[in-house]
Amino acid sequence: MPKYLYRASSAPHLEECPKFRPKPFDESDDTKRGTEIHNLTWECLLGNDVSGDPDCEEITESAEWVLSFTAEHAPGADIYCERKGPCSKCGTVPTPRTNTLEDGRTVHVWGDECDKCGTHLPGYSVVTDPNTFEPVTGGTTDVYAVGEKRVVVIDLKSGFDFNVEGHYHRPQTVTYGLAIMEQYGKTEALIAERYVLPKQKRYYMVTLEEARNEVFGLVAKVRDPNARARRCNYCGYCADILACPAVDTRQKVLSECFDQADDIDTRTLREPETIEDPEEMSAALTFSTVTMTAYIKRLLEVQKNVKVAALAMHDSGKEIPHFKKKTRRGSRVITDSQAAVEYATNAGVGAEDIAALAKVPLGKLQDMLYSAMKPNDSAVTKKSIQEMVDEDLGDIIVRQSDSAWMERG
Ligand code: SF4
Numbered sequence: 001m002p003k004y005l006y007r008a009s010s011a012p013h014l015e016e017c018p019k020f021r022p023k024p025f026d027e028s029d030d031t032k033r034g035t036e037i038h039n040l041t042w043e044c045l046l047g048n049d050v051s052g053d054p055d056c057e058e059i060t061e062s063a064e065w066v067l068s069f070t071a072e073h074a075p076g077a078d079i080y081c082e083r084k085g086p087c088s089k090c091g092t093v094p095t096p097r098t099n100t101l102e103d104g105r106t107v108h109v110w111g112d113e114c115d116k117c118g119t120h121l122p123g124y125s126v127v128t129d130p131n132t133f134e135p136v137t138g139g140t141t142d143v144y145a146v147g148e149k150r151v152v153v154i155d156l157k158s159g160f161d162f163n164v165e166g167h168y169h170r171p172q173t174v175t176y177g178l179a180i181m182e183q184y185g186k187t188e189a190l191i192a193e194r195y196v197l198p199k200q201k202r203y204y205m206v207t208l209e210e211a212r213n214e215v216f217g218l219v220a221k222v223r224d225p226n227a228r229a230r231r232c233n234y235c236g237y238c239a240d241i242l243a244c245p246a247v248d249t250r251q252k253v254l255s256e257c258f259d260q261a262d263d264i265d266t267r268t269l270r271e272p273e274t275i276e277d278p279e280e281m282s283a284a285l286t287f288s289t290v291t292m293t294a295y296i297k298r299l300l301e302v303q304k305n306v307k308v309a310a311l312a313m314h315d316s317g318k319e320i321p322h323f324k325k326k327t328r329r330g331s332r333v334i335t336d337s338q339a340a341v342e343y344a345t346n347a348g349v350g351a352e353d354i355a356a357l358a359k360v361p362l363g364k365l366q367d368m369l370y371s372a373m374k375p376n377d378s379a380v381t382k383k384s385i386q387e388m389v390d391e392d393l394g395d396i397i398v399r400q401s402d403s404a405w406m407e408r409g
Helices: 008-016 029-045 056-073 170-184 208-223 249-258 266-270 278-315 337-346 351-357 362-373 382-396
Strands: 079-081 097-100 106-109 125-128 135-139 143-146 151-157 188-195 200-207
Touching: 008 135, 008 170, 008 208, 029 056, 029 079, 029 106, 029 151, 056 079, 056 143, 056 151, 056 188, 125 170, 135 170, 135 208, 143 170, 151 170, 170 188, 170 200, 170 208, 188 208, 200 208, 249 278, 266 278, 337 351, 362 382
Parallel strands: 079 106, 151 188
Antiparallel strands: 079 143, 097 106, 125 135, 143 151, 188 200
């Protein structure tokens, strides 16, 4: 596997923050389903039946679009899907599966693993530094075809949360375009992003020179020894978030917690006032009240355990760098509140101050009265106790400010 400076799939993230590092594994349900959709599209292009899949209509349409788009812009050219380079372990050049179409073109589809030793294969689209001849970036281009004049590059996206304004894949796709142009000696690339489920697409044309400027502009930013981390929309996907100086603690905790939020857009959780759809608000509220509460409890538990272990280590005679043991004497409390009230009253403290001194939970007092009076008077009810207390102690009962919240039910 070439040792890239960065993978092409990280290019959009690096455009926002030159210190971005992808998390090693993304095993979310969306990612798994995205891989399935890609694989089913290849099956379709190979002429195999995908009708058993719930999204077969969108997948079939997407595959047909790949055929017509490449036929229009690279007439007669073969179609290469997920082309892989030679195995980095045994050097075997992988053999694709193929399907020859009625119009004479052949579709080639590569697998992920080496036929001989099973090693994960590197992508074929590699961009090399013209000065050092080292690979700097690259990956696996979903689809390409090489026409007389230009190369056609297609990047398939499943498009679960399609938002054409919110998706910025150009730095990734231009990298593939540059790699394929250089590989085949072409000077123009027509690049298309195809969003399978929403059946959407977007295109742009890029020349060899423009692609080199864009890709090597980013390479320079990433190589810059003075580059600094810049908080961005991708922090939640960054492997360095917990140690990043550009991100505050609250975001770090949220990011960890958001890793568990598979089915909601975590960006809206950061800006809940932008949610307009009640269904989406319900999902956000469920996440905030159930998942986050459980997560906070877990965090507090971790915090408590570390504090207890650190205190025990200190007390066993070991110094803990940057920390000192602090002690606070326990507060002294009076156990007989009646005696305290009488004492203060006799000393001239006013009734209002006395009430503040002796805040009694009303519900608890009513429960106590009920338990004391009920055995002697069967007519006593919780309601009669409440009325009695209101009448006798109305002057000293104060209602605290009301509060309101949303509860699941
Ligand atoms: S967590 Fe830090 S390094 Fe990672 S993307 Fe955000 S700002 Fe950049």
